Amino acid sequence: MSVSASQKSSENISENRKNKNKNKQPKDRRPNPRTAMILSILFAGLGQLYNRRFLKGSIFAIIEAAFLVTLLQFLNFGIWGLRTLGTIPGTDHSIRLLVLGVLSLIILVIAGALYVFNVLDAKKQAEKIRNGWRPASFRQSLREFYDNAFPYLMTFPGLLLMIFVVIFPLLFSVLLAFTNYNLFNSPPRNLVDWVGFENFVNLITVPIWQDTFVSVFSWTIVWTVVATTLQIALGLFLALLVNDPRIKFKKLIRTILILPWAVPAFVTILVFSAMFNDDFGAINRDIIIPLIGGEGLPWLSDPLYARIAVIMIQTWLGFPFIFALFTGVLQSISKDWYEAADVDGGSRLQKFRHITFPHVMFATAPLLIMQYAQNFNNFNIIYLFNEGGPPVRGQNAGGTDILISWVYKLTFDTNNYSMAAVISIIMGLVVSIFAFYQFRKTRSFKEEGEI
């Protein structure tokens, strides 16, 4: 009520003013920012029209009209689907409805952002005009629009892709965790329902889930820490060795050491998997049995040996990247530091601890953090080596299964989608909190505001 009243009164005022200044240019009319805002809320573009920005106003208005005409029904259906997940079993496909619902949600957010922008723009413009700003010529304002919109234009294609490839699947899986979607309850035969936190509760209370989760989670942590630290340590060690001024043929040695990185990991993991084969693998046949004797080690069938094997393989795969990285940094450390240390009589260990190590770590911290995050989610090596096996009694995950390969099995082998989503969320939170915390500590998070 009051809104329309104030709108009316302000319109009256401007009307009066208009009459008063009839002999002057119509551009002199001073728009009221509030009126402009309200008009823009009523229908996008109205405020701009009221500000006498006709082109802009009509563009906004056309966009909203087009939006309403084409998408209203889709959105309505999408939101209904998201709320109910379908009502008629056999006809309504809950998961397709969920996808449509998430998509409509995203479209709504984008539309909402545009709408807010339109309202704020109307207000800003009205304020500007009121403060004596004259709308520039058409060309000039086009130019200005281009200047302001440029960064958005640049990021738009990327943003659009990211919304569909990153945001949309993420929302979908988060929502999935709150449903009862699994092999026995899957569309089109059955409807999927919202179940709240039931899956989360099951994960902690049902023994088989609880046992599996605890053991897989702890192995994931051990795997991440040990494998990544080993590859970093080996990389650093070799980089220091090769960097020694007394060593010759540096270029050749470096090329050899980078080789495991250059060969596609996909191929090497499968090759290693064959080499570690209990019965006919080269490791047992050519190394273990001739050297130690016996029947060879159960690399693939015993959880402990399988774990040792994957850690060794990951070290083999991962150290060259670190080695190459550190080599680059080592060469950039100024000689002055070491000369100064020599003058002070510093030992080699002291030089390493106080000059080399801090330099190297400081320069590469974000990339090292990413190595940890990558190994936490390193699906390829676990799955391709042994498909997460060997199986373990009393669990529904294998001996080398880390969280991500367990999620894969839950999704594609046993079709327990909702539980897989729950575990995905937990994993995502762990990694992103860790990464966020670490990123904050490194300086890459600091920004300089410019232009």
Add this chain to the structure above:
Amino acid sequence: MNRKTKSKLEVTAIYVILAIVSVVIFYPLIWTFGMSLNQGTSLYSSTLIPENLSLEHYQWLFGPESDYLLWYKNSLIVSIATAVGSVVITSLVAYAFSRYQFVGRKNGLYVFLLLQMFPVMMAMVALYIFLNMIGLLDTLSGLILIYLGGQIPFNAWLVKGYFDTIPRELDQAARIDGAGHLRVFWSVMLPLAKPILAVVALFNFMMPMFDFLLPSIILSSQENYTLAVGLYNFINDQFANNFTRFAAGSVLVALPIAAIYLYLQRYLISGLTAGGTKG
């Protein structure tokens, strides 16, 4: 023990360590090569140095029975498209993030970077349904689109870090001379950022080439397979039986890739350290 002998001992020790590491590095590679030259398909009777040297597996790969060349072509299409597309998209995004002020600039990239830490398995289900809806399931274009979207946060962060190291005076000078936004981007930023763009291109060329998970879910018909999926299928069912064939196929993939990598490694490292650490 005087100083000289000590130094000599040390150097010898270093060489010995490096020799051991080299053996560990070369052993599986040479083993694979040896396997690929063995006759027959059984791993059991195969030896590192084949008794009967044969190129039968290589011949088979190029023969009419195999889709190997088709897979090679598919992989190249996906890799090249992803590499080119990612350079274009990420450099545009990074330019905006490095040089302009806009809503979401401060934290936008990091939010995406963190969101991406969430595992992709469940995303696979969503993407599968989505691609199905827009009719891009089992196509290379669908695969390329997903690769392009997924690589943006990390690579844009890398390129932005590199752009930040380019002095602003340079583009300001260009602006004073009348260069527009795109002109500055094209004539100032891009030429200076070549090393990091090379890194992005290379990463995005390699990543799809050997990604196994995504194509194995999205591509269902044999003639659309990429190399990774196709090669995996050689050994998937009866592991021991087709390993020699897999080895031959792998050698033909690994050789050119390793050559490119080793040739470009210098740029890789300099680009990575500059982009990933500053910024």
